[in-house]
Amino acid sequence: MFKKPPQVKSSSNVKSSERRHLLVEICKQFNIEKENLSKDQELALLPAVTKQATYHSIQDHKGTIFFDGDEKPTWFRIRDSRLYPTVYTLWRAGYLLPVILTNPFVISRIVGNANLLLPGCIPPFDKRALRGALVGIASYDSPTVIRAIGTCLLNLTQFDDVQDRQGTAVTIIHRIEDELFNLYEGEKAPESVDDAFPAAIKQEPETDETEISDIANQGPGIKDTDADPVNDLAEAVDELSAEDLDNFFIRSFVQSVKVNKIELPLSASKFMADYILKNLPKMDTKYANIKKTTWKKSAKFLKALEKMKYLTLKGKGDDVNIVSITVPPDILANFVTHKTIESLKSSSGAVNKKTSDKMLVVSLYKPTNKTRMVFNKLDLDYQKLYASHELKEIMNTYIKEAQLASKKNPKLVTLDSALSSATSTFDPEVSRDKLFPSFLKNFSPNYTILPPGGVLDASCVVKKGDPKKIxxxxxxxxxxxxTTTVLDFEHFHIKPQVLAEELKNKCSGSTAIGPSKHNPAVLEVMVQGPHGNTIIEYLKDKGVLISFIDFEDKSKSKKKR
Structure with missing residues (x-):
C-alpha cells in the first residue's frame, strides 16, 4: 500500500477529547478492556501527544495517518475504514495482532513488496488467524517482533502442514522499510517485544480519594524515570482540569516521600514550598498553584492525604504540622517517578546545549588513478574513503618519507613523478599551502549527512558528488x-510534516505539502507569504550551510523603462 511516498499534509494535534474517543475505538476494535490497561500500556497504544494528517497516495488511497510528538507514525486508516497499527506501535504493543511466523528469507521478500504465500508460513497458527483477520508477520528467530501486517486470505487454522500447498496466505498492507515506515528515521527493530495481553490490574483498597490507586498502578516496577510517559502528560493537555491537578499534587507528594529524606515535624507552608511544588510533574508553571486544585488550600490538601492514611497532622484549622508520614511501602515501591518542574528549571542549560546540536554534512574523498602511486608507496588502502584532514596528513607523510621538502626552504616541496601526477602540477617546486588544494582536486568527492547527534560509522549512507542544494x-x-516553496530538503533529515508545522509557526502563515510542479516525485512545502529569509535562518539553525541553500525571489516586479 505504501510502495510510493504518500502525499501527507501538515499534521495537527488531536484534542484530548478526540484522543479519548480514538483510544476507546482502538480498545473496541482489538477487544481490549480499557480498564485493564496500565498508564504505560495506554500510552504505548496511543501517545499523550497525538497528531493527525490526511494523506493521498499514488494508488489513489486516501486516509489519515496518526503520529506521536516526534512525527513517528503510530496508526493509519484508509478513508473511514478500521484503524491499522504501524510496526512502530506493534513494537510497543505486540499483543494487538495474532502473529504468523516465517523465515528470514521470506521476510526479505516481503520487504521487497511480496505477499506472504502459504508455503512460507510456519504452523501451528494462532486461532485468530481466520480469513479476513488482520495479522502480524514475524521471523521465527525473533517471533515477537512484527515486521509486517496484512489481511488473511485463508483460514490458516485449518492447516497443520503447508508443504506442497499453494496460494497467498496474507496480503501485505504495511511493512518495515515501506514509505510509511520511512516517514520516521531513528528507530531500529528491537530484539524482542513484550506480547503479554493486558490483564486486570490489582487495585489497592479504595478510599474516598481514588486517585492514589491510579498512582500505584502507573507502570509498577519501572524505575527508569526517562521511560515514564507521565513526564510529558501534563504538557500534552491543552487545559488541565482541577481533577487532573489533584492527581498531579498527589503524585508530587508520593514522589517527595520516595526520593527525599524529610525531617519531621514540618509546617504545612514549609512542606508545600520545599517538596510538593518542587516535585510536581513537568507542566506549565501557571498550574503550579494549590488554588487551582479542588482543595484550594494547603491544609485541606494535607487533610485529604491524612484521610487516605498517608500522613499524620497535628494542629487545628489552617495551622497544621506534619508529624509523621505513613505511605505503605508497596505504594512507594511501585510508584514510577516523573520529571519535575524543578528538574526542568535546573536542566535548562543542558537543554539549550542539546538544542544546539545540528546536522552535519561530512565530505569524504576517494582516491583516483592520478593519486594511486602515492597510496601504493605508503601501502595505504586505495579503495577507502578519506576525510580532508586525513588526506592532508597522507600528503605530508609522503613528502617526509620521500624527502621532498626543500633543504633551503622547508615551505617549498620538490615534486617527484608520483606527487606531480597526484597534484596535476608540473612545476619543479611548489609551496605546501598551494599544493594541498591541487592534491584534493584529484580525489572523487563523496558526502554523507549526519542527523543531529549522529556519528560517522559504517551504517552511514555515503553518496557520490556534493549534496543537492535546498x-x-x-x-x-x-x-x-x-508564496514561498521549499523543496529538495529531505536528504538533510528534514521531514515534510515537521517542516510544514514549524514554518507554519515561524511564518505565521498556512502551509501545504504536495508534489513539486517541476518534479512530481519530489515533495515541496509551500507557505503563504514572502518568507525566504526566515526559512534560510531556520535552515541555518538546523545546521544547513548557506552554500547548500539556493534562494530565488521571483515576486519582485521588474522596473519599467
Missing part, C-alpha cells in the same frame, strides 16, 4: 498573492 522560491500567484 531550493527556496518566492513567487507571485493569483495576482498579488505571494
Amino acid at each position: 531550493k527556496i522560491l518566492t513567487q507571485t500567484v493569483l495576482g498579488r498573492k505571494k
Whole structure:
C-alpha cells in the first residue's frame, strides 16, 4: 500500500477529547478492556501527544495517518475504514495482532513488496488467524517482533502442514522499510517485544480519594524515570482540569516521600514550598498553584492525604504540622517517578546545549588513478574513503618519507613523478599551502549527512558528488498573492510534516505539502507569504550551510523603462 511516498499534509494535534474517543475505538476494535490497561500500556497504544494528517497516495488511497510528538507514525486508516497499527506501535504493543511466523528469507521478500504465500508460513497458527483477520508477520528467530501486517486470505487454522500447498496466505498492507515506515528515521527493530495481553490490574483498597490507586498502578516496577510517559502528560493537555491537578499534587507528594529524606515535624507552608511544588510533574508553571486544585488550600490538601492514611497532622484549622508520614511501602515501591518542574528549571542549560546540536554534512574523498602511486608507496588502502584532514596528513607523510621538502626552504616541496601526477602540477617546486588544494582536486568527492547527534560509522549512507542544494522560491500567484516553496530538503533529515508545522509557526502563515510542479516525485512545502529569509535562518539553525541553500525571489516586479 505504501510502495510510493504518500502525499501527507501538515499534521495537527488531536484534542484530548478526540484522543479519548480514538483510544476507546482502538480498545473496541482489538477487544481490549480499557480498564485493564496500565498508564504505560495506554500510552504505548496511543501517545499523550497525538497528531493527525490526511494523506493521498499514488494508488489513489486516501486516509489519515496518526503520529506521536516526534512525527513517528503510530496508526493509519484508509478513508473511514478500521484503524491499522504501524510496526512502530506493534513494537510497543505486540499483543494487538495474532502473529504468523516465517523465515528470514521470506521476510526479505516481503520487504521487497511480496505477499506472504502459504508455503512460507510456519504452523501451528494462532486461532485468530481466520480469513479476513488482520495479522502480524514475524521471523521465527525473533517471533515477537512484527515486521509486517496484512489481511488473511485463508483460514490458516485449518492447516497443520503447508508443504506442497499453494496460494497467498496474507496480503501485505504495511511493512518495515515501506514509505510509511520511512516517514520516521531513528528507530531500529528491537530484539524482542513484550506480547503479554493486558490483564486486570490489582487495585489497592479504595478510599474516598481514588486517585492514589491510579498512582500505584502507573507502570509498577519501572524505575527508569526517562521511560515514564507521565513526564510529558501534563504538557500534552491543552487545559488541565482541577481533577487532573489533584492527581498531579498527589503524585508530587508520593514522589517527595520516595526520593527525599524529610525531617519531621514540618509546617504545612514549609512542606508545600520545599517538596510538593518542587516535585510536581513537568507542566506549565501557571498550574503550579494549590488554588487551582479542588482543595484550594494547603491544609485541606494535607487533610485529604491524612484521610487516605498517608500522613499524620497535628494542629487545628489552617495551622497544621506534619508529624509523621505513613505511605505503605508497596505504594512507594511501585510508584514510577516523573520529571519535575524543578528538574526542568535546573536542566535548562543542558537543554539549550542539546538544542544546539545540528546536522552535519561530512565530505569524504576517494582516491583516483592520478593519486594511486602515492597510496601504493605508503601501502595505504586505495579503495577507502578519506576525510580532508586525513588526506592532508597522507600528503605530508609522503613528502617526509620521500624527502621532498626543500633543504633551503622547508615551505617549498620538490615534486617527484608520483606527487606531480597526484597534484596535476608540473612545476619543479611548489609551496605546501598551494599544493594541498591541487592534491584534493584529484580525489572523487563523496558526502554523507549526519542527523543531529549522529556519528560517522559504517551504517552511514555515503553518496557520490556534493549534496543537492535546498531550493527556496518566492513567487507571485493569483495576482498579488505571494508564496514561498521549499523543496529538495529531505536528504538533510528534514521531514515534510515537521517542516510544514514549524514554518507554519515561524511564518505565521498556512502551509501545504504536495508534489513539486517541476518534479512530481519530489515533495515541496509551500507557505503563504514572502518568507525566504526566515526559512534560510531556520535552515541555518538546523545546521544547513548557506552554500547548500539556493534562494530565488521571483515576486519582485521588474522596473519599467
